[in-house]
Amino acid sequence: MILNSCELGRIFLAPLSGVADSPFRRICKRFGADTVYTEMVSAQGLTRCNRRTADVFEFVEEERPIGVQIFGTDPGRMADSAAIIESDKPDFIDINLACPARKIVARGAGCALMREPLRVGEIARAVIGATGLPVTAKMRLGWDREHINAVRLTQILEDCGVAAVSVHGRTWKQRFSGQASWSEIAEVKRTVGIPVILSGDIFSADDAERALRETGCDAVMVARGVYGRPWIFRSIHRHLAGRPAQEPSVSEKLDVILAHLDLAIMQYGERLAAVRFRKHLLWYTKGVPGVVALRPAMSLVESRREIEEVLSRLLA
Numbered sequence: 001m002i003l004n005s006c007e008l009g010r011i012f013l014a015p016l017s018g019v020a021d022s023p024f025r026r027i028c029k030r031f032g033a034d035t036v037y038t039e040m041v042s043a044q045g046l047t048r049c050n051r052r053t054a055d056v057f058e059f060v061e062e063e064r065p066i067g068v069q070i071f072g073t074d075p076g077r078m079a080d081s082a083a084i085i086e087s088d089k090p091d092f093i094d095i096n097l098a099c100p101a102r103k104i105v106a107r108g109a110g111c112a113l114m115r116e117p118l119r120v121g122e123i124a125r126a127v128i129g130a131t132g133l134p135v136t137a138k139m140r141l142g143w144d145r146e147h148i149n150a151v152r153l154t155q156i157l158e159d160c161g162v163a164a165v166s167v168h169g170r171t172w173k174q175r176f177s178g179q180a181s182w183s184e185i186a187e188v189k190r191t192v193g194i195p196v197i198l199s200g201d202i203f204s205a206d207d208a209e210r211a212l213r214e215t216g217c218d219a220v221m222v223a224r225g226v227y228g229r230p231w232i233f234r235s236i237h238r239h240l241a242g243r244p245a246q247e248p249s250v251s252e253k254l255d256v257i258l259a260h261l262d263l264a265i266m267q268y269g270e271r272l273a274a275v276r277f278r279k280h281l282l283w284y285t286k287g288v289p290g291v292v293a294l295r296p297a298m299s300l301v302e303s304r305r306e307i308e309e310v311l312s313r314l315l316a
């Protein structure tokens with residue numbers, strides 16, 4: 001999949017707030033994630049020059065191609081934030097029309113915008129007018145089963161000049177429950193001319209291959225399927241190339257965990273990195289015999305040494 005002559009590939013790491021920060025994105029890139037996204041950035045926070053907001057979209061060259069995702073509700077602020085982000089030269093800017101979180105939706109942002117197609121058009125035009133970068137958008141199927149409008153909204157976005165859309169095959173009402181409806185994403189793909197990226201329920205190499213084949217979408221995104229398994233990108237690429245699966249050995253997994261941790265330490269300092277790493281540790285070790293007894297210790301780690309200790313107890 002190509003955007004403005006930038007090759008984005010077919011297997012993306014989805015935007016994942018609180019999970020896919022720069023250290024994790026870099027690990028995913030090493031395993032073959034073709035394109036990644038930053039965690040979503042608040043247009044309001046950014047235009048008020050909130051330093052913490054700006055930290056969320058910091059990235060390194062190794063992460064390219066990368067999209068910075070913005071959320072908000074005011075077209076002017078969204079445009080201003082796109083102009084600020086442009087100076088960091090990401091490969092594209094993505095507008096969030098998908099987030100179901102109550103605090104975001106209550107402010108009229110994220111998935112709440114799917115109920116306001118006119119405003120979506122205003123935002124898209126304002127953002128596109130403010131930046132020379134390609135602009136994409138990420139949405140859901142609609143607000144609820146009675147209001148499915150991903151096709152209509154994508155047509156509006158396409159008319160405004162949006163370069164591609166990604167569609168999570170659930171409604172706002174579903175949040176993350178039930179099964180993602182790939183057939184409705186396929187309908188979006190059939191109806192519009194711009195590239196469509198599928199999101200929802202990609203948990204294995206087979207899922208990725210089937211989703212691409214059954215829907216004709218240009219790319220798929222891995223979201224919860226990457227928890228504790230950044231090597232899923234390697235599995236998908238091997239499967240698509242008709243090569244046998246290559247599960248990582250225990251020692252490769254250990255190397256990955258420590259490489260991820262070290263990148264996090266470089267980014268946040270040791271204590272904060274260890275605290276932020278707790279959830280990754282739980283995911284990386286899920287299903288390992290004996291892990292249940294070690295979970296309380298994992299939830300308290302505060303240093304690299306403590307993490308190494310927990311891992312060696314697990315291996316013992």
Ligand SMILES: Cc1cc2nc3c(=O)[nH]c(=O)nc-3n(C[C@H](O)[C@H](O)[C@H](O)COP(=O)(O)O)c2cc1C
Binds near residue numbers: 018096223224
């Ligand atoms: C913890 C978490 C954080 C997420 N953060 C974002 C986000 O910042 N922006 C966004 O567009 N989607 C976000 N999503 C949605 C995912 O990108 C994806 O569309 C969704 O999880 C469906 O894919 P899955 O069924 O493969 O998990 C998030 C999902 C999860 C579980």
